[in-house]
Structure formats: structure tokens, C-alpha cells
Amino acid sequence: MMHPKLTPFVFVLIVCVTSTINAISQPLANEGSTNPQHWTTKALSENRDGVWVDPAYNPADSTQTIVVWFKDQYLEKADSFLEKTMEFKGRKRSELRSEMTTTLKAMSNTAFGKVAAPLKALEREGLVTGIKQHWIISGFSCTATPEGFEAIKNLEDVAYIFKKQAPVVSKGTNMGPEYLEHIPPSDFDPKAVESYPWNIEKIRAPEVWNEFGITGKGVLNVVHDSGFKLDIPPLASNIYTNKGEIPGNGIDDDGNGYIDDYHGYHFDEGRANLNEPNIRRATNIHGNLCTAMIVGTYATGTKKAIGVAPGAKWAPVIGIAHFEDAIEWAIEQGADTYSMSFSHPNLGEYKTHWRKILEQGTLCGVVFISGAGNFAAGPQFAPLPEQMRNPEDIPNAVLGVAGIGEDGERPKFSSQGPVVWNTAYYKDGQVNKPDFATINSKVPCVDPEGRLLNMASGNSLAGPHTAGIVSLMLSANPELLPWEIRAILKNTAQDIGIPGFDYQSGHGFINAYDAVKAVLNP
Template identity: 30%
Template sequence: MMRNAIRSILRLAAATSLVGALAAPLAAQATPERPKWVPGEVIVKFKEGVGPAQIQQFHSAYNLKTLRRYKLVAAEHLKLPKGWTVERALATLGNLGIIDSISPNYYRYIDAIPNDSQFDQLWGMHNTGQTGGTPDVDIDAPEAWDITTGDANVVVAVIDSGMQLDHPDLAGNLYVNPGEIPGNGIDDDGNGYVDDVHGWDFVANDNDPGPAGGGCGGHGTHTAGTIGAVGNDGLGVAGVNWNVQIMPLRAFKPILVIFCGGDDAALMASVEYHTMMGVRVSSNSWGGTGYNGAMEALIRASKSVFVAAAGNDGRNNDSTPQYPASYDVDGIIAVAANDHNGALASFSNYGASVDVSAPGVGILSTLPTDSWGAFDGTSMATPHVAGIAALLLSVDPNLTVNEMKWDILNGIDAGGLPVLTGGRANAYKALQNALTAPEVAASVTSLSGSTVSPGGSVTYSASVTNTGTVTRTTKVKLYARLADGTEVSLLGPATITLAPGETQSVTQTKTVPAGLAPQDVEVVAQAESDVSFDESTIVYTIVP
């Protein structure tokens, strides 16, 4: 996330006309406290098996209004009856037997410090010491670009404050919905959103995800540029991907003029939208300390690479979690920020629950009104890593979420940093991982049909093979993944030793639980050695 917006206004009031206009009155008054949540609203997740009749009875008994019903998980955004406080709702509704989790509709925040066309200033992409830093403390973008500069078929969702859609350095990589006819007022693709040609605004609930003003300060336009500013066009900057589609999903708005906040309901709707549209990578430069079980479940159900900012409080996330970065979801990559010398940025959060670091100090990128500027923050580090994930998909669109995460976290530059990997993200090394055949390969094959009814059975065979010339100790597991992202262990995890050329296999027959709802269920075989990671997947369709 980007750092304190007030300090940015006071220190660099001339950065934009809007900031300049705000600086004088703000300097003369005390800074207001940021609101923690939206008054009169909560988000609930129902327990498994709770039916529509029970939910309707719950609504009626407490005079609750449904503002949004989520599809990926059994959760609702609710308006409380008049006179109810959020605290009362948590105490009263949270004890009901049908409720799995309840939380306020928390605000998450993004904050900015502006720093000061111009690839030679992009030290995070290619560090020659041009900003006084240490040469080669970067993501090795030029080396990665010798392999790929991206693919226009890859889409990255940017859940943020919106972006300037016609920015000269971004317009060429703006997402276009192929199923929608612009401006006809019809929901052509039947996804529930009319004329969503370039994404969606979940604040105004319309099809214009343009940039928010006020305290949002061009945040979304800036993060989008790091992922996918058009490359090799003789203009401005280059993103990690020269070719990509950026899907702007606006969930943030000015709060009390000087802050930029997004509520959990809008953020969850954004995740659900990009999941529905088949987007497998998202950039999330925002967060807060409030836990929301429904949001965690929804991110898990998205089955996507969800790159999240570690936060800018200079604290250990292991002791004070920062959400969504700290949710226990396999697909989340939590990102800290480092400076041009490779040191952890003074403001960056850290800890074993933070996965990796990326450039986050003095990062030049796109800004509204056809401009460019530099910002600090884990907000700036996050899109570097989201951009790397997109590069991986450009060379292998069949990579699984776990494979992409492994490639990134095992393709770092060592730096002795206080994060899980100890190092900094490196695009070139991640790509090399993705392009190298796994030394220990996993395979799973169905020995029965691909459709099955509850109470029926499926049979499959799974194996792991050491394709190399060295004996490998390998962690293996076999699991089923339900539509909501929940994993059910079928075998392991276990550690085995494989001699060169050796294969170990197992055949299982499993009965489908009688109460399992119709859905697609994946069976996944996974093998992780010290030098490679591989997954193989088959899909069974559960029919009534």
C-alpha cells in the first residue's frame, strides 16, 4: 500500500492541481481519524448446508436487507435495521447457529507519498545505479524481456481506485470484454453487468472504472502502469508486461476528502467479478487489520494468484496481521517493499507471513491527466509481482496457481530480508523456473468417467516420476479441490525418496459424498522437490 496521504499533500503540494488545492486547508486543521467500517452494514457467511428458507427466516426475524448476495461463497452484504449498531449486530447475529462468520463492512485503505519519460529512471526494472542505488538490485526485467514481453491474451485485474482509461501509456493495454457490444445498453454476455467493456466501477455501480479523485491521488493508474504500461512505444515508461490486458476494477473512493478507502463489500464484488470473467491474476495494493472470514473464503474460491500488499506500518505481520495479505489462502502472495539498495523499505511491513519483496521506493509510473510520477509503498511493490505472474502465463497459460507461486518464490534474488523467502522477486529467474521441465513430474489419470452423481464412485491413478539423474527427496500429496477452493486430502502430504528414473504410483477409488452439491471437483497430484514443483489435475463433474 502507498504511504500516508497527508504527508504527501504537505510535502509535495505542487504534485497535482488537486493536491495543491487541498494542501492549505489541510495544514490548518487536525487530521481526522479514518473510519474503520461502514456504519449500519455487516457481511455474513452462512454455514454449509444452510438453505434459502433458513436465510429468508433470518432476514425476516431481524429485519435485514440484502445489499449483495455473493455467488462464489454463501455470503451476503447486509443492511442493518434502523437503530442497530455494528457492534450490536456482531454480538447478536454472530451467535446464531446458521452463521459461520460475521464481520463489519471494513474499510481498507491505500495511501500515497509522491516522490518526484523515462525508462532510465525505472530502477526497479533495471538498476544501473542511476538513482544512487546498488546496480542489479531490480527484477531483471530486460533479461526477462529477452524471453517474453507479455501476451495480450493475459488479463490482470487491478482492484484499486480506477485508472485513466485513455492514458497514452495505458490505453493500448486496456482490457476489452469480447462478449460485450459497447454502448448498446444491453448485457450482451449475460454476466449481470451492462456494457462492462473495460471492467467495472463497484463504487458507483457503473461501467466507468475511471480514476477516483481526492485522497486516491491516481493510485490505481500508477499501479496499473507498473504492471502494463505499453512498452517500446517511445513514450513514458514500460510496464513489467509490454503486452497485457489491464482490467480496472474500481472499489476505492475518497473518504473525508483526504483518505482513499474501499469497503469489503465492494472489494469482494470485485474479486467475484474477475473470477467470473476467468481472470487468474489480480493486483491488490490495499489492506487493513480487520479480519473478514467471508472475504478470505471468497479469495480462496477465486482460485487465482492474488498478489497483496504487506502494508506500510513498519511492523511484523506475524504479530499484527494485515488483511488480505495475511489470509491463509494458498493463492495469496504477500509483498514487502525494498529500496534501490535492496534493503527493506523503512515503512514496509515484514515477517514470515510476508512472502517476498519487490521494488517499492521511488517507483515511477503512470498518473491521471496523461502524466507520470514516482510513489513509495508496498502498493508499488505489489504490481511488480503481479506483473511477473502475468509474464509466467504468457509463456505457459496452463500453469496452476500453485505452480506460478512456486516459480516466483523460488526465483528470487537472495537479500537477507525479513520475509519468508528472504529475498527479492526476479522476473527472469521466475520465467526460467516456468520454462524448465520439472525434475520430479506428477501425473493423475481418471480410470472412470468424468461425470458422477453423489453416492457414486470415481477411480483414478496418480504417480510421481524422477526424470533426472540425481536421487531426489520429494514432498507429495494428492487432494481434491471443491468449487469453493476447499481442499480435501486424499493422500499425504508425505516425503518420499525417488531414485533416477523411478516412478511411484497409487490407484484409489473414492465414493462421492451423498450430500455434495453439483459442481466441478478437481483431483490434484502434487510433487515438490528442492529443484522443481509440478501439479497434474483431472476434473470430475458432480451431477444431480
């Protein structure tokens, strides 16, 4: 069940009223900030008591879960990400991933090593519990009493303390099995395809399969969601398997801290089992619905192709409260894309934590993608500039994607930009969003048995369409850097609003054929 504050982007079995995409407002002159004031790590660490503290932290509460940043971070300033993308121009993605992972881990180990002993002492005194070191940022999470919190503020090189986001996905019942004993071989063959739904045709994926022979092979998509049923025919044959793990033996065979993480992991519950075989209601298969849009092969019992990149792999993860762990796991498993069809409102300063992690994760070679949200109309309406929320509002490091229907029109629900970044750390001001548009309205989707019987609308679908396109691009050239992919998509997007960027469709409608052709013929 979805927590009310964690909003999935799909409306299942809803017919949405649409409005013309030409009703748009004037954009900013560029994609960047209009108020480029940046606080460095040093500036923040010189605040009261030498440590910046999230205003959401309440010292009157008995215990609170926090995440701590050390002073030294790889991206040391608010504008360091763009500087690094220019510095890394021309690098190979595989080499950069290895280099960045090693560097980030070394930084974290150095800083954490200075505080490990006093943290353990606080733990023995009962002032701190659940200590977890992170390397995707140099820091750690824990639950602390007010006395423990004050002690943490005095630890060496502590610079920021954020109040951590709470878990939002309840533990499912009747779960399992946690892994598939038999994974059928993929029988996807473009020549055997008898048909495909309108969205796959409009995204021009079949043209890529047939003309270039590219179906996404060699690409891993991590799907951060909930509502997964692992054994349905469109998804079972291309589910990811962690070769370092022996499934079901109750042992952490690969030594990464996660027992039996063979297909994926539920980080908020600390278990490998995230399979819900008894799902029957369409509203509960959000994860499967999005995954099938990315990598689905054939709808059950047919030769109807339903995914943009049916030759690619996928891995399910759950873990909002432990998203640092989920992203670290994805990087170490070799993830190429990371799809996030959810939205967080009212995160306050904590959105800074998300952004820094996704920036550094992008430098590790992962393409982060999120739908734009469904908050421009209806009961969940939000005023501008708050229609695009976290993580889709993160500039540069996250592709925030809106969409259109089969008629080429923008549905009224589809969230618009711009967004505003005005946290204590990120002072971009007004930022141009969304980045692009794909498909988001009245799309045929899989039911709990993998049949193409549901009809869905929502920007939950825009993100997966984009992940599928990116998968085909990376299958064509695995060494493309995330910002190079963004540039190619920008250059090949079809302008569907006023000339240039607009706040409804971003840089325009993207399609698989033009993007892959540009990769093959730069």
C-alpha cells in the first residue's frame, strides 16, 4: 500500500480529460538557475555550533532518525556537479563508474573511521541505534535520542544533520517465493512480433528493433517502486540475477550486507522478499506495470510486444527510508537506469540530501529518471512552482519527464514547471522543468497475470517509456555518459509546443528511433 505522502504517478483504469499541449507559458532563457548563490560545505559548517541542523529536527522528540554528512564531500559545492560533467567529458562510463565508486568509498571510510569508535560508545550507552555508514555520500544514518544527537554534533568533521525520511511502504502479507526457481529463456524476437500497442509504435521502438537489431541487450534497469509480481511471462525471462548470491540459503554470499539479494531487495524491511504472488487488484501492481513498460517482452499468451527495450534486464527495489542503500546496491550491481515513478511533497531541506546523492550517483554512470507528476489538476492539484516535486524536480541529474496521449495532447493532470530550488545548500532559484515528454495517457498496461487488459494514465508511465529509450541507447553504446544521453535526447526531441523549451513538454517529445540513430551516427 502506498503511503499518502508518497504518490505514485499512475491512475489505473481512469479516462482522463485532455487539453491541448499548445496552451503553454513562456520558459526561462536557459535550463540553469536564475539565482546562482551557492553555499559551500565550509560556509554551512561555520553556522551555529559548527554544524548545520535541519529545521525539521525537533529536540523535544524522544528519538529521531537522522542522516549525517561529513564536511568533506566529493561534490564539495552546490555547483560542483556541472563542473564535474565538463571535467569528465570524453570519459568512458565503465571506467568512470569504477573510479568514482572507489573514490567515494575511500572518502567515506576516511571520515567514518574517525567517528566509528565514539559512535559505538554512544550505541553501548543506548543513545544511538541503527548506525549505517553510507558511501554514496560521505556520511551515516542512525536513530538518536536528544542526548545522542548533541553528542553526534560534536563528532569530528560532522557538518550537516538532516531529519531522515520515514519508511512509507508497509510490509506485504503472503509474500514469496523471494526468487524464481526457474527463469525461462527469453523468446523475444523482433521478427516474431505480431503486433504492439499504440504507445510502443509512437515511441518508435519497433523501428529500432528491426532496423538496428537493438532490443536493450546488456542493459540493467533498476525499478524503485512497490507492487512486484516476479513470475509473470512478460517479466520473468529478463529478471536480473545477482551471480554473487546463492538464492534462498539465508547467507550473504557476496558480502555486501544484504542476504539473498538475488533479484532485488526491500531495503526498508531488510529482506530480499518483495514478490507478491497473490496480487489481483490492478491498483496494486504499480511496480509490474512500470517495469513492463520498460522491458516487457510479450503480453501473456501472445506475440504482442509491450516493452520499449524487451532485451534488457530489470531488478526491483523498495526503500524510500533507505534510498542511499538502494542506490549504492544498484551501482554495485551495474545498473544503467534507475526508474522512480513516485513523488515526495514537502521534503523541505531533506530534498538537498536526495539531490546530492543522485548527483554523485549520476557520476557513477546511472541515468536517473522520474515522471513529472500528476498534480496539475484533480484532487491532488498543487500550485506552481510545486507541481513537480522530489525527485523529478532535481536539475541535471534527474530526467523529469511529462507526456502526451495518443492524440498528441497534454492531459490536464500532467505536472508542469518551473520548479524552485531555495534550500540552505542549493540556491538555484527558478529552474526549467520538465526535461522531456513521452507517453502518459490512456496506455494499455499489464494486469497481474501479464495480460494487456488494463488501461492507465499518469506520469508513472512517462518515466518508464524514457527508461526504455535510454536502455536502447545504452545497448547501442554502453559507454555513453548520463549527461551525453541527456544531450542526445535534447538534440533529437521533437518540439511539440512553442518553439524551444516550454513548461509542459520540456525540450519536446523524445522517441527511441531518432535517439538511437544519433548514438550510432554521432
